[in-house]
Amino acid sequence: MSETAAPKRQACPGSCHCGFTQYIVFLILPHPFSSSHPPPPHTGQEVYRCNCRTCYKMxxxxVHPAHPRDDFMLLSPLDPDRDLSTYFCCEKKRKFYFCPKCGVRCFTFSGVGETTVVDVPGEEGKREVWQAKWDGGMxxxxxxxxxxxxxxxxxDFDLRVLTEEKRVQYFDDRSELGEKKEERWDRPHYGGSY
Structure with a gap:
């Protein structure tokens, strides 16, 4: 990853192992943030590892896109609550969706989703996708x-390179609330992994 390459928003397709779950996530690539240039709080794209027991075991x-509504499209299936398996955590507010066929966990979500019709990069015409709903009243x-x-x-999105270049944030979610350590970029917190 080159420091001189100008970052730009790109469509990145992804899927589970068997291909039943398919999505597109829009990311700024190359990933612009590092220890010397961290993302703004709750407004920038984040690439991170969490040391909580759930994330560690999984x-x-x-890879948290900057705009949950505009930067993620689930192409298949169109009803994840019906067609994907779900593991709840964070007081049952966050859903870790996983493929019921191959078991791969592609994304986690909290909020309300809806099926919409949009232009999909690389395809002609519009198609139905599932996205986060954002109506301002939530x-x-x-x-x-x-x-x-x-x-x-x-x-331009190599997890190994991101780790080596210290572009991955490490969060401490194992410690008690008042004892949590600040995020860092050089190594995982206790109980975490690279």
Whole structure:
């Protein structure tokens, strides 16, 4: 990844192992943030690892797009609550969706989703997709995080390079609330993984 390449928003397709779950996530590539240039709080794209027991056991490599509504399209299936298996955590507010056929966890979500008709990059005409709903009247903004290991391989998004270049944030979600350590970029917190 080159520091001189100008980052731009790109469509990144991804899927589970068997292909039943398919999506597109829009990311700024090359990933512009690092320890010397962190993302703004709750407004920028984040690539991170969490050391909580759920994320650790799943080996979930979070890729959180900047705009949950506009930057994530589920192409298949169109009703994840019906067609995908779900594991709830965070007081049953966050859903980790996984393929009922191959077991791969592609994304986690909280909020309300809906089927909409949009233009899909690389396809002619419009098609139905499932996206986070954002109507301004919701109490909290929707949350979408894609498992980076399910994004189709591409040179400008290499998890190994992101780790080596210290472009991955490491969050401490194992410690008690008042004892949590600040995020860091050089290594995981206790109980976490690279």
């Amino acid at each position: 080996n979930f490599f979070h 109490e909290t903004r929707p949350y979408v995080s894609v498992n980076g290991t399910t994004i189709d391989a591409r040179e």
